[in-house]
Amino acid sequence: MPQVTYVDHDGHETRVDIPVGENVMRGALYNGIEGIVGECGGGLSCATCHCYIDEDWTDTVGGPSSEAEAELLESASGEIRPTSRLSCQVEITPALDGLVVHLPETQF
Amino acid sequence: MPIDAANPVPPSFPRHVGMDQVPDHVPPELIRQSGLTVGPDFLANPHDFMAALHEKQPPIYYDVSPMGNMWHLIKHEDALFGLRHPEIFSNEGATPFPRDPNDYFYFIPIEIDPPHHRKYRNIVDPVFSPQGVLKLEGQIRQRANDLIDAIEAKVAAGGTCEFTEDYGRPLPVSVFLDIMGLPQNMRDEFVDWAVKLLHSNDRAIMADSMQKITAYLKQAIEEKKANPDDGVVSRIAHATPDGQPLSDKEIFGFVCFLFIGGLDTVFATLNNIWLYLAQNPDKLAEIHARPQDIDKIVEELLRRWSVTFSGRVLDKDFEMRGIQMKKGDRVTFVLPACNFDPEVFPNPKDVDFDRPRKTILAFTVGVHSCMGAHLARLEVKIALQEWLKRIPSFSVKPGTQIEYRPGGVIGPEHLPLVW
Numbered sequence: 001m002p003q004v005t006y007v008d009h010d011g012h013e014t015r016v017d018i019p020v021g022e023n024v025m026r027g028a029l030y031n032g033i034e035g036i037v038g039e040c041g042g043g044l045s046c047a048t049c050h051c052y053i054d055e056d057w058t059d060t061v062g063g064p065s066s067e068a069e070a071e072l073l074e075s076a077s078g079e080i081r082p083t084s085r086l087s088c089q090v091e092i093t094p095a096l097d098g099l100v101v102h103l104p105e106t107q108f
Numbered sequence: 109m110p111i112d113a114a115n116p117v118p119p120s121f122p123r124h125v126g127m128d129q130v131p132d133h134v135p136p137e138l139i140r141q142s143g144l145t146v147g148p149d150f151l152a153n154p155h156d157f158m159a160a161l162h163e164k165q166p167p168i169y170y171d172v173s174p175m176g177n178m179w180h181l182i183k184h185e186d187a188l189f190g191l192r193h194p195e196i197f198s199n200e201g202a203t204p205f206p207r208d209p210n211d212y213f214y215f216i217p218i219e220i221d222p223p224h225h226r227k228y229r230n231i232v233d234p235v236f237s238p239q240g241v242l243k244l245e246g247q248i249r250q251r252a253n254d255l256i257d258a259i260e261a262k263v264a265a266g267g268t269c270e271f272t273e274d275y276g277r278p279l280p281v282s283v284f285l286d287i288m289g290l291p292q293n294m295r296d297e298f299v300d301w302a303v304k305l306l307h308s309n310d311r312a313i314m315a316d317s318m319q320k321i322t323a324y325l326k327q328a329i330e331e332k333k334a335n336p337d338d339g340v341v342s343r344i345a346h347a348t349p350d351g352q353p354l355s356d357k358e359i360f361g362f363v364c365f366l367f368i369g370g371l372d373t374v375f376a377t378l379n380n381i382w383l384y385l386a387q388n389p390d391k392l393a394e395i396h397a398r399p400q401d402i403d404k405i406v407e408e409l410l411r412r413w414s415v416t417f418s419g420r421v422l423d424k425d426f427e428m429r430g431i432q433m434k435k436g437d438r439v440t441f442v443l444p445a446c447n448f449d450p451e452v453f454p455n456p457k458d459v460d461f462d463r464p465r466k467t468i469l470a471f472t473v474g475v476h477s478c479m480g481a482h483l484a485r486l487e488v489k490i491a492l493q494e495w496l497k498r499i500p501s502f503s504v505k506p507g508t509q510i511e512y513r514p515g516g517v518i519g520p521e522h523l524p525l526v527w
């Protein structure tokens with residue numbers, strides 16, 4: 001099962017296994033990782049699952065997967081960087097085994 | 109203070125009703141009798157009324173109403189803040205739904221605040237996630253087409269399509285039964301219970317239908333305990349969060365809440381949207397011309413025609429916009445008004461399918477965001493797509509007077525359509 005590491009704002013790392021087909025937001029919710037809120041549950045309507053893809057992974061993960069994601073990212077409360085994604089839109093695939101994501105200080 | 113979900117007790121904070129029960133800390137200049145959900149101006153055109161609140165009322169005012177006195181908050185920004193701070197604006201005891209005090213139960217998970225809330229959501233989230241609900245797509249399309257078959261047969265036989273009864277009501281009930289793992293032959297009975305419970309405005313009738321619903325759901329839970337399947341009732345009955353099975357009260361409160369939460373809201377949303385489209389053939393033509401944009405279209409229709417409110421109770425004294433609110437005060441976030449906040453949605457009453465994506469409040473926000481939001485979006489989308497394939501244009505039957513009744517879920521009472 002692919003492993004994903006979440007690095008919170010203070011640098012604290014949590015590594016979890018997430019089944020293929022789930023996404024980075026849900027992996028956080030199921031494992032009690034607090035830096036992701038994901039309040040709308042992946043509906044592209046809340047911008048509370050904002051994360052920064054680690055620089056080493058940006059080529060593999062890519063940028064926003066839709067116009068709606070790019071637009072909604074602008075509503076995220078943390079600083080928006082070129083590596084910003086909404087984690088509900090990052091689907092877990094075997095290629096993402098080892099992925100590292102960084103979490104903003106706050107989601108709202 | 110966190111409540112114990114396994115040992116429910118009725119809430120004890122006071123309920124204020126009427127001008128003589130306005131607490132002393134409320135500044136007199138903020139007291140209003142806005143008429144929200146009950147007044148003639150509201151009932152004449154509820155959505156116009158709520159859009160106009162931004163011109164007629166301050167951002168926060170204290171509403172005195174026969175439904176209970178409470179703060180009304182109408183700004184998008186304030187709703188995002190308040191609904192995202194359950195430690196200030198608590199949901200525990202804030203659901204205005206009468207229950208038997210001698211056999212009390214909590215509606216789960218809406219009446220449970222963090223940290224226990226997520227435990228319950230994790231049980232059902234896989235079913236209600238965007239990917240989870242997609243598994244139902246084929247079935248929902250089939251249910252929609254079955255209903256349209258019946259409507260066409262009725263019209264061919266000289267009858268009139270009453271949208272609310274022929275499509276708006278039975279479609280979400282059918283989908284609910286499918287997702288819960290309950291039999292479709294219960295559809296008409298569930299419709300009857302839901303109508304009596306939510307629309308009779310008669311406490312004896314409401315209590316009687318609540319009793320019938322309770323008896324049926326309790327028996328269904330027992331049956332699923334004995335014969336597990338992949339429906340939601342069975343999933344809840346067999347869940348073991350933290351290694352512990354849920355108590356009978358938790359299981360019942362969870363299943364019962366899904367019944368009450370899921371039926372009327374989609375019903376009212378469909379009724380509002382069909383009324384709008386029946387009166388706006390240009391928008392109908394735009395929807396026909398932009399099939400690839402159906403998701404955007406649904407989102408904008410949900411913003412423009414959202415149907416309900418979020419009630420909370422202050423868990424501590426709190427000041428907002430210079431206004432002092434006190435622990436125990438009730439608060440209503442007027443979600444449809446927040447969706448008309450001109451600072452966030454310019455020209456808010458215009459239906460514009462090309463608005464940039466923003467957080468809409470149709471499904472509220474925060475930990476208590478509607479768990480059925482993705483199912484509701486899918487239902488609205490499929491309801492539109494299947495209907496428009498077969499009934500591409502339609503209008504309100506001439507001579508119809510559109511009426512709304514007081515209540516917490518807003519939509520036209522009747523909607524006869526012709527084509």
